[in-house]
Amino acid sequence: MSHILNFGIPKGSLENATVDLFKKAGWQISISSRSYFPGVDDAEMNCKLIRPQEMGRYVERATIDAGIAGRDWVRENEADVVEVCEMVYSKVSRRPARWVLVVNGDSAVKGPEDLRGATISTELVGFTKRYFAERNIPVNVEFSWGATEAKVVDGLCDAIVEVTETGSTIKANGLRIVCELMESVPVLLANRASWADPWKREKIEQIATLLKSSLAAEGMVGLKMNAPADKVELITRMLPSLKTPTVSHLYNSDWLSIESILSEKEVRQIVPELIKLGAQGIIEYPLNKII
Numbered sequence: 001m002s003h004i005l006n007f008g009i010p011k012g013s014l015e016n017a018t019v020d021l022f023k024k025a026g027w028q029i030s031i032s033s034r035s036y037f038p039g040v041d042d043a044e045m046n047c048k049l050i051r052p053q054e055m056g057r058y059v060e061r062a063t064i065d066a067g068i069a070g071r072d073w074v075r076e077n078e079a080d081v082v083e084v085c086e087m088v089y090s091k092v093s094r095r096p097a098r099w100v101l102v103v104n105g106d107s108a109v110k111g112p113e114d115l116r117g118a119t120i121s122t123e124l125v126g127f128t129k130r131y132f133a134e135r136n137i138p139v140n141v142e143f144s145w146g147a148t149e150a151k152v153v154d155g156l157c158d159a160i161v162e163v164t165e166t167g168s169t170i171k172a173n174g175l176r177i178v179c180e181l182m183e184s185v186p187v188l189l190a191n192r193a194s195w196a197d198p199w200k201r202e203k204i205e206q207i208a209t210l211l212k213s214s215l216a217a218e219g220m221v222g223l224k225m226n227a228p229a230d231k232v233e234l235i236t237r238m239l240p241s242l243k244t245p246t247v248s249h250l251y252n253s254d255w256l257s258i259e260s261i262l263s264e265k266e267v268r269q270i271v272p273e274l275i276k277l278g279a280q281g282i283i284e285y286p287l288n289k290i291i
């Protein structure tokens with residue numbers, strides 16, 4: 001019997017970053033213009049492009065078995081799905097996206113309580129209403145179709161609740177962040193029945209493991225070197241690693257080989273120290289995945 005997992009790729013801000021991450025994880029997803037059904041080089045998968053705002057709904061209804069969307073939209077829709085894992089990436093960076101309360105740069109507003117009776121424009125209406133209601137601050141929350149920052153600049157509203165990553169849009173419009181309401185990262189969602197199906201669950205777990213291990217390997221490298229036996233203790237003490245560095249014997253020699261995983265940024269500080277301690281034949285190699 002052939003098995004197929006129907007998988008949702010988020011269309012929009014997370015689309016390219018998600019396809020790039022799948023590529024690192026070992027899946028080639030090809031999106032041709034105007035088609036909402038990307039090709040994938042895995043006979044056990046079918047991909048569909050779905051707006052993250054609707055991903056939770058379609059996963060809940062089993063239109064698709066699993067998919068990736070921002071946790072912000074899953075919370076907004078209160079979708080009844082299994083959250084398999086989170087992955088920290090955004091449109092351009094490896095940082096969470098932040099939903100923030102924003103006003104004009106010259107506004108006197110210092111906190112959410114200063115917005116009693118105000119009109120707030122946002123794409124995230126349900127979450128924003130709940131946020132203010134929980135604090136007993138009466139506000140009028142209006143749905144925005146996008147380009148939300150322009151509305152507070154124009155005086156069409158008193159404040160906005162908007163997603164930000166680099167902060168450049170807020171800065172470019174002369175706006176000011178009052179406070180952060182929520183951080184959001186992409187999450188892998190699964191339909192409850194699909195998660196209960198042994199084959200589908202294993203497939204979803206395979207995808208989760210490989211996506212997460214590809215993210216974990218970013219910015220990390222392997223470092224390998226040879227050292228005389230009497231220097232190994234000092235060298236291993238200064239090497240960071242996932243557990244402890246691996247030490248193995250060189251054939252027909254009293255020298256040892258030492259191997260470790262570390263952040264690429266640490267290498268330039270550590271290598272001169274290793275040489276001083278007597279390490280030789282040092283090699284640095286890239287890592288695709290850390291599992």
Ligand SMILES: Nc1ncnc2c1ncn2[C@@H]1O[C@H](COP(=O)(O)OP(=O)(O)OP(=O)(O)O)[C@@H](O)[C@H]1O
Nearest residue numbers: 011012013014052069070072090091097163165184
């Ligand atoms: N820089 C960013 N800007 C907007 N959304 C981001 C960004 N980084 C990550 N996200 C996440 O992407 C999702 C928004 O996806 P969506 O496709 O709705 O974006 P969008 O900005 O509305 O798309 P579009 O490209 O059509 O404007 C949310 O879950 C959000 O948290």
Ligand SMILES: O=P(O)(O)OC[C@H]1O[C@H](OP(=O)(O)OP(=O)(O)O)[C@H](O)[C@@H]1O
Nearest residue numbers: 146147148163164165166167168169170
């Ligand atoms: O903090 P930044 O890095 O500047 O990113 C935030 C901006 O990115 C998104 O807009 P998008 O490009 O999706 O346009 P949109 O308004 O049409 O949704 C979001 O709605 C912000 O406007």
Ligand SMILES: [Mg+2]
Nearest residue numbers: 012013146147
């Ligand atoms: Mg947008």
